[in-house]
Amino acid sequence: MEELYGRQKGMLKGELSQLDDSFQCRKALLVTNQVSCQRCGSYFSKNENQLSSKEYYCPYCIQFGRLSTQTYLVTQNETKKAPREVRFTWQGKLTPAQQKVSDNVLKNYQKDKNTLIWAVTGSGKTEMIFSVVRDCLQKGGRLAISSPRIDVCRELYPRINEVFPKEETLLLYGDSEQKYRYNALTICTTHQLLHFYQAFDLLIIDEVDAFPYEGDKTLAFAQKNALKKDGKYIYLSATPPNHLLSSLKKTFCIEKLPIRFHERPLVVPQLIWYESWQHCYYSNWKIKKFVAYLKKLLEDNDVLVFCPSISYMQNLYKRVSYFFRSIKMDCVSSLDKQREEKVQNMRDGIYRVLFCTTILERGVTFEHISVIVMGANHKIYSKSALVQIAGRVDRKGSYQHGQVVFFYNQQTQAIRDACEEIKKMNRLAKEWIAS
Structure with a gap:
């Protein structure tokens, strides 16, 4: 058993x-x-x-x-596992700033302390946990890396597998092809934690501020159940909400990193007034502004177009397709059975434009990308969502003049706060580089 x-x-x-x-x-x-x-x-x-x-x-x-x-x-009840050798094949090198965070996280874990890694999008949070994952496994420990988002888990899985090739890492989510088996290293959605009880010596939760985990008491309960009595947490977030920071003050060490690994600043969104963005797909006249901006962005990069709902996304995609018959594009949402394939097609350069909902707001990386947010003033876009969406641009590869465009017709606190946070992190990063 x-x-x-x-x-x-x-x-x-x-x-x-x-x-x-x-x-x-x-x-x-x-x-x-x-x-x-x-x-x-x-x-x-x-x-x-x-x-x-x-x-x-x-x-x-x-x-x-x-x-x-x-x-x-x-x-x-699981018997205590003996220390063992762990094959670790990562050939990369951390920047000095990343190395400092990585070292501190490892020290915290070895001193039985929890950690929040508060690092900007594109800072290399995954690479910074490699050393603590290795340490836990070498001591005979069992750990899980969990995220609220399926796409984040899917992207993490091959990266972790490549670095720890002998661990036979398990990937679990609602419709995952793999069936549960006992192992030392698991990547799973936060909902899958409901199946575990006092299982993990280390529980790493990526995108701890993301829907549906954020504010869900059921998932918080499952998380506590899944950790061994003497187990430790590591939280990862680029946009931790104030209430989370306040609740962690006494029980977590907070390691902050405002610099991306390539040391280029976060891209500050351009705020573009678009009076009729809600109905822009009704006529060629109303869609003209969107088409003009899309053509301009496509001169340098592929483009992700974020939409506030599935129906809006589908209508916009159909209308825009008429203007770009020679360019391959598609749309994707959480209901799409070809979701994984379409995201990979975008990553492989098969699509030049991908219309999407907020399922791609975090945890996915594309090279040479610009971003458009349709209706940035819509209630679905929180401050953290807007920061995360903007963070899709210029994550890796050489600089390609990626841009972030927020189309809106009403100023919101979320838009103001998102832009201010990005600028604040850029100022802080500049100070870190200069020091």
């Missing part, structure tokens, strides 16, 4: 007799004045979610298998 080392599974009371003393069993639902789920941490009243048998069930994590008051969560 190795698959239950640190992994929790719902079992009925009658099934428990087949288990020996190495297994740990606890009730899936606790009933007091309320009913509480021990897998997702949700609470509900006794008047809700009752079966005909008078038993209760949890509706909040039912997609991971139904838990009722007749169910027990079963896991197996």
Whole structure:
């Protein structure tokens, strides 16, 4: 039953007799004045979610298998693993600024301290965790790198696999092809943490401020459950919200890095007034402004066009396609079954333009790219989303004059704050380089 080392599974009371003393069993639902789920941490009243048998069930994590008051969560206590050799094949070199952060993160972990890496987009956060991942594995530890976004996990997986080729890294998300197996190194979405219980010595959460993790109490509960009692956290973020920074002051070391690895500044967005951006695909006259800017940007780079909704994206894509018949373009959203293939096509240069929703706001890297945000004043674009979107530009490769264009017809606090944060990080980076 190795698959239950640190992994929790719902079992009925009658099934428990087949288990020996190495297994740990606890009730899936606790009933007091309320009913509480021990897998997702949700609470509900006794008047809700009752079966005909008078038993209760949890509706909040039912997609991971139904838990009722007749169910027990079963896991197996893992034996301590011995230190071992870990093959590490990365041939790159950290910049002095990256090396300082990497060294501090490793020292913090070795001193049993949690860490937040607060580093700008394109600073090389993944490379800065290589040393601590290696240290954890060498000590016989088990770790997970988790993110709220599937695309981030997919991009991390081949990079981690290449650096730690003997680890047989496991990639888990809702529709992933791989099935769970016991191993030392896992990359997964934060929802997959609901399946784990006291499994990891080190839990690294990338894009800790991203939807749907940010503000989700269920995922926060799952994260705490997944960590061993003496385990440690490392959070990664380019845009940590103030409430997160405040909550971590006493329990986390904060390592800040305002410089990208190539030491070029973050691209400051151009704010372009577009009166009728919401309806621009209705006529050739209204779309004319967008087409003109797109043509100009395509002289130097490929272009990502961020849209506030799937329907808007599809309508805009159809209208714009008529003006660029010789250029290959497409659109992609979270509902697209060819999502992974389309993103790779953009990365490979097959597409020159890719219309997308906020699924590509973070965690993905394209060379030679410019960005347009349609309706930057839309409520879906928070400050952190706008900063992350702008951060897609000039992440790697030689400088290609990448630009960031925010089309808007109303000034918002999110737009102001995003532009100010980018400028602030650039000022701070300039000071770091000069010192």
